[in-house]
Amino acid sequence: MSNLTTKENAWHHQIVSALAELNLGSHFFLLDHFSLLFINKHQLIIHLVNVNNHFKPAELIALQLNYSSEGIKLIHLWEDVWFAKPRQALARIMSLLGLNKKIHGRKTKIHKLDKVATETFLNENHLQAYVSCRYKLGLFENDDLIAVATFSALRKMSHSIDYKSAELIRFAVKSGYSVSGGLSKLLMIFSSNTNPMIS
Numbered sequence: 001m002s003n004l005t006t007k008e009n010a011w012h013h014q015i016v017s018a019l020a021e022l023n024l025g026s027h028f029f030l031l032d033h034f035s036l037l038f039i040n041k042h043q044l045i046i047h048l049v050n051v052n053n054h055f056k057p058a059e060l061i062a063l064q065l066n067y068s069s070e071g072i073k074l075i076h077l078w079e080d081v082w083f084a085k086p087r088q089a090l091a092r093i094m095s096l097l098g099l100n101k102k103i104h105g106r107k108t109k110i111h112k113l114d115k116v117a118t119e120t121f122l123n124e125n126h127l128q129a130y131v132s133c134r135y136k137l138g139l140f141e142n143d144d145l146i147a148v149a150t151f152s153a154l155r156k157m158s159h160s161i162d163y164k165s166a167e168l169i170r171f172a173v174k175s176g177y178s179v180s181g182g183l184s185k186l187l188m189i190f191s192s193n194t195n196p197m198i199s
Helices: 006-021 057-068 079-084 086-096 115-125 182-194
Strands: 026-031 034-039 044-049 073-078 101-104 109-112 135-141 144-151 164-166 168-173 177-180
Touching: 006 026, 006 034, 006 044, 006 079, 006 086, 044 057, 044 086, 057 073, 073 079, 073 086, 079 086, 086 115, 109 182, 115 135, 115 144, 115 168, 135 182, 144 177, 144 182, 164 182, 168 177, 168 182, 177 182
Parallel strands: 044 073, 101 177
Antiparallel strands: 026 034, 034 044, 109 135, 135 144, 144 168
16 A cells, blocks of 8 residues: 555555444455455445546446456545545445345335435435435335435437436435345336336
8 A cells, every 4th residue: 555645545444444343344455556455254345536636437347347357356446535425334334245235125115215315315225316306216124225226207209209217316225225126116116107108
């Protein structure tokens, strides 16, 4: 790590400490100009991307593909994302490692949500937080909200008389949980209620 500044070392070691609190060992290594963090005993590498970097998109894609060809998943974690959303970043890592509590979608119920509940949930559980949306659906296990999907308003498409389209804007699961079939169930209910083509 001698090629990194003290500031760069600081946030890198914050992540290592946070992972250790979750009983996840990790170690750094440098590959060319990439700062990589390997999660011990797991096929996952985190590329730690400092805000002041000179990477080209093609370089980042090539790095992912190189490891993917070896059966190793690599994700990019940006410095500003870590400082803004450390809990959400850790939750995403835990999910990728398959360490979440697993719930099957068939054991859940769907209810419409108001803006306050939706905004609160997404700000707490989505790395990109809440944005404006038209439709808001929540997935509940008993009375516990465990997943949220939001959609745009329906848009008429000019190429067909009865063709309407909607965009899935956000989908997030509560930190520490994975819901098998949860998104499919939300999409199915949304589609049956509004009859769009979802993009």
